[in-house]
Each structure stands twice: as structure tokens, then as C-alpha cells.
Amino acid sequence: MPIMNLNMNRREFIKTLSGGALLTGAALTTACGSSESGSADISSAALGDIPTDKMEYRRGKHGERVSLLGYGCMRWPTVAGTSARESDSDIDQAEVNRLVDYAIEHGVNLFDTSPAYCKGYSERATGIALSRHPRSSYYISTKLSNFAPDTWGYKQSVDMYRRSLEYLQTDYIDFYLLHGLGMGGLENFRRRYVDNGVLDFLVSERAAGRIRNLGFSFHGETDMFDYLLSLNDKYDWDFVLIQHNFVDWHHAKQVNARNSNSEYLYTELEKLHIPVFVMEPLLGGSLASLNQYATSQLKQREPQRSVASWAFRFAGNQQGILSVLSGMTYMEHLQDNLRTFCPFKPLSDEELEMLERIADNYVSYPLVPCTACQYCMPCPYGIDIPTIFATYNRNINRGQVVTDLNDPAYGKARRRFLIDYQRNVERERQADHCIECNQCKPHCPQHINIPKRLNGINQLVEKLREG
Numbered sequence: 001m002p003i004m005n006l007n008m009n010r011r012e013f014i015k016t017l018s019g020g021a022l023l024t025g026a027a028l029t030t031a032c033g034s035s036e037s038g039s040a041d042i043s044s045a046a047l048g049d050i051p052t053d054k055m056e057y058r059r060g061k062h063g064e065r066v067s068l069l070g071y072g073c074m075r076w077p078t079v080a081g082t083s084a085r086e087s088d089s090d091i092d093q094a095e096v097n098r099l100v101d102y103a104i105e106h107g108v109n110l111f112d113t114s115p116a117y118c119k120g121y122s123e124r125a126t127g128i129a130l131s132r133h134p135r136s137s138y139y140i141s142t143k144l145s146n147f148a149p150d151t152w153g154y155k156q157s158v159d160m161y162r163r164s165l166e167y168l169q170t171d172y173i174d175f176y177l178l179h180g181l182g183m184g185g186l187e188n189f190r191r192r193y194v195d196n197g198v199l200d201f202l203v204s205e206r207a208a209g210r211i212r213n214l215g216f217s218f219h220g221e222t223d224m225f226d227y228l229l230s231l232n233d234k235y236d237w238d239f240v241l242i243q244h245n246f247v248d249w250h251h252a253k254q255v256n257a258r259n260s261n262s263e264y265l266y267t268e269l270e271k272l273h274i275p276v277f278v279m280e281p282l283l284g285g286s287l288a289s290l291n292q293y294a295t296s297q298l299k300q301r302e303p304q305r306s307v308a309s310w311a312f313r314f315a316g317n318q319q320g321i322l323s324v325l326s327g328m329t330y331m332e333h334l335q336d337n338l339r340t341f342c343p344f345k346p347l348s349d350e351e352l353e354m355l356e357r358i359a360d361n362y363v364s365y366p367l368v369p370c371t372a373c374q375y376c377m378p379c380p381y382g383i384d385i386p387t388i389f390a391t392y393n394r395n396i397n398r399g400q401v402v403t404d405l406n407d408p409a410y411g412k413a414r415r416r417f418l419i420d421y422q423r424n425v426e427r428e429r430q431a432d433h434c435i436e437c438n439q440c441k442p443h444c445p446q447h448i449n450i451p452k453r454l455n456g457i458n459q460l461v462e463k464l465r466e467g
């Protein structure tokens with residue numbers, strides 16, 4: 001049985017499990033690209049077939065039978081073989097269709113998108129793929145986004161909603177969300193959704209049956225969350241989307257002082273019997289590629305399970321969780337997740353304790369809590385913010401950020417870090433080009449002080465280069 005190299009990322013690990021054939025250049029290109037590759041078949045052959053009748057389902061507020069694994073449509077593949085979140089290339093519609101077909105065949109019936117995803121093209125691509133299936137065989141979730149204040153007027157908002165119906169090729173939306181409440185606090189909530197009459201309009205659309213469930217996604221602190229829940233008598237929230245994973249359960253404030261522990265958010269929703277959607281089950285991918293301490297703990301327990309699968313099991317563990325959203329670009333991600341949810345195995349108390357210890361360890365590392373959402377992009381000065389943070393976090397996890405010249409690991413770690421940084425971040429897009437204009441800061445749902453963190457990383461790079 002192949003054993004995971006502790007420095008492998010999730011995709012590399014799954015490929016290794018899938019068989020050596022996938023490690024060839026040609027197969028790698030095919031798996032990332034547009035053609036109907038055989039990666040899923042090879043993976044199934046090595047690990048056993050993924051059952052088509054074992055998906056875990058939970059009940060929505062109005063009796064909907066929703067798959068516990070929901071398809072997040074913010075990372076559709078492009079013709080360049082990358083995710084549309086990180087690339088300007090066109091979405092690879094044939095590959096999107098293939099992923100959607102495979103997901104539906106294996107029991108996934110919730111697809112979550114937004115007008116803001118994939119640079120505005122996610123809803124169209126999702127609509128094309130889904131409309132090839134009977135409308136009764138899937139649920140659509142989409143959002144009234146709030147990222148551009150020039151779209152906050154009543155007319156612009158209603159137009160945005162109607163475009164969602166058009167692009168998704170449907171005359172009703174199963175789950176409709178006010179996007180990103182908590183960002184900008186109470187004032188932005190009132191300006192964006194209440195004072196302009198937009199929320200009242202959406203409530204009337206729900207009464208007319210064109211919206212089946214009305215809810216919101218949340219990034220912020222508990223006083224704002226409490227306020228939104230106090231409006232439940234008025235708006236009768238049908239569901240809420242929260243950031244939830246085994247680190248944010250008890251340590252959200254240590255990762256980011258302006259977020260809320262998901263234990264609190266979940267418990268408050270449970271008291272009101274409001275079903276919960278989960279975002280960031282992998283905390284921006286960082287829980288799929290943990291440090292050596294955590295990886296060895298998980299691998300010792302179940303060598304064949306991916307590191308990511310533990311985070312997904314945690315995210316779906318509570319019965320009030322209706323669906324765990326995962327953005328899956330590649331077939332091997334989808335297959336790995338399907339193995340976790342078909343069937344779904346709840347965590348034992350001992351496993352929960354182990355994840356709690358791993359979370360304690362995780363927050364002792366100085367990671368940047370970037371989830372790679374790209375909302376801060378594009379930077380007008382070309383800085384590749386998410387890639388810089390991802391590269392830094394990866395090297396922290398690998399123990400490759402060593403600044404003490406007397407440390408025996410210094411030379412090797414220094415070389416590896418600098419090579420990784422050079423390879424992954426184009427020279428003119430590195431942190432030293434940030435002029436600290438602050439334009440990116442208000443867009444970050446994780447409330448990261450982006451210029452400050454970039455400056456810190458740049459100082460580290462300069463120090464290592466001198467060294």
C-alpha cells in the first residue's frame with residue numbers, strides 16, 4: 001500500500017493511492033485537463049468502487065432530502081487545467097458536465113454557486129451542466145452577492161436575482177442566501193439588504209414559491225450573529241451557512257480575532273432548529289495538508305484515508321448539519337470526498353479528542369488564515385496575495401521556515417523555502433511589490449491585515465535571501 005509522504009498535498013496523495021500510472025506526465029495532464037480521462041476508473045480499481053447508493057442525506061426545514069456532501073461551484077476547472085478561481089482561462093464545460101454527472105450518479109444533489117464565483121461565470125456553467133438532468137433530481141443554492149456597492153440598489157439587486165434564475169435555467173431557487181453577512185457589520189447589512197427593500201422583496205419571492213429556502217452566509221463576530229438570529233421571528237430563516245471545521249470549532253478567534261467559534265454558531269442555530277450549511281470545511285485547504293505531527297497522527301490511525309477526509313467527517317458530524325460544501329475542481333477530489341460520505345462514518349469520542357489535539361497544535365503555528373477565496377483580487381499592483389499566503393503556510397507546515405542561523409535545519413529549510421517561493425509566485429507579483437495601498441483589506445472575509453502580513457513575509461524572504 002502506498003504511504004503518504006508527509007510533504008505531499010492532497011492531490012499528490014490521492015494520485016499515489018490511485019496507482020503509479022497516474023503519476024506519469026501524460027496521465028497527470030489528462031486528469032487536470034478537459035478530456036474524458038480514466039483517472040476515476042484507475043482510482044476505483046485501486047481503492048474499490050465508490051457505491052452509488054450510500055450517500056448520507058439529511059432533512060431540510062421543509063423536508064428536503066439533501067446530500068451531506070454539497071458541490072461548491074466556485075472552483076470549476078478551466079481549459080488550462082487549473083481552477084477558475086485562480087485562473088482567467090475559460091471554464092472547461094465538458095469537464096464540468098462530467099463532474100456534475102459523476103456527482104449526481106453518486107448521490108450528490110446540492111450544488112452551491114453565486115454570481116461572484118469563477119469571475120462571474122459559475123452560475124452559467126453550473127446551469128448548463130445541471131439542466132441536462134431532471135430539475136427534481138437536484139437542489140440549487142445561490143446568493144445575492146454583496147461585493148460591489150454599485151450593485152446594492154433595489155433594481156440592480158433584483159436584476160442580479162433574475163440573472164441567477166436565467167443562468168441557472170430554472171424558475172425557482174431551492175436555497176437562496178444573503179451573501180457574506182457580518183462583513184461590514186450591521187451598517188452594511190442594513191444598507192445592502194434592508195433599507196433598500198431587497199430583503200422584503202426576497203421574502204415575497206419565497207411566499208410566491210420562487211425561493212424555497214431563504215438564509216444567509218456569515219463571516220463575523222457573535223454580536224452580529226446574535227442580532228441576525230434575533231430577526232428570525234421576522235424573516236424565518238430557513239438555513240444558515242457558517243464557516244465550520246475542527247480548528248474553527250474552538251479556535252476561530254486564535255486564527256482570526258474577528259471570526260466566531262463554530263461551536264457557538266452551530267449551537268445557537270440548533271436551538272432555533274435552523275439547518276446549517278458548512279463552508280470552509282478544510283479552512284481554505286489548510287486542513288488537507290497539515291504539518292508533520294498531525295499528518296502522522298492521522299496516518300497511523302487510518303493509512304488509506306486522506307488527511308482531508310478527517311476534516312470532512314468533522315464538518316458533517318453534527319446532526320444539525322444539512323450539507324458540507326466542498327469546491328472540487330478535479331475528479332480525484334470528488335472521488336476522495338465521495339469515499340468519505342458514501343457511507344458517512346461519524347467520529348468516535350476518541351477521534352474527536354484527537355482532532356482537538358491537532359487543532360491545538362495547528363493554532364500554535366503562525367499561519368495566515370487565508371482561505372484562498374480570491375475576494376481581495378485582483379490587486380491593482382499585481383500582487384498574487386493568495387498564492388503568497390499559501391506558499392508561506394505550506395512552508396510553515398513543512399517546517400521550512402527557520403530563521404535561526406544556528407539551527408542545524410537552517411540551510412536546507414532556507415533553500416527549500418526560497419525555491420518554493422520563486423517557483424510559485426512570479427517575481428513581479430511577490431510581496432515586495434505591495435505598496436500598502438490597503439485596497440484589498442476591506443474585501444477579506446477573514447479580516448486579514450493583508451499588507452501587514454505581506455510585509456512580514458517580505459521581511460522573512462529578504463532575511464533568508466541575505467542569509
Ligand code: SF4
Nearest residue numbers: 379434435437438440
Ligand atoms: S495593499 Fe498591497 S496587496 Fe493590497 S491592494 Fe494594495 S498593493 Fe495590492
Ligand code: SF4
Nearest residue numbers: 370371373374376444
Ligand atoms: S487574503 Fe482574504 S480575501 Fe484574499 S484570498 Fe485570502 S482569505 Fe480571501
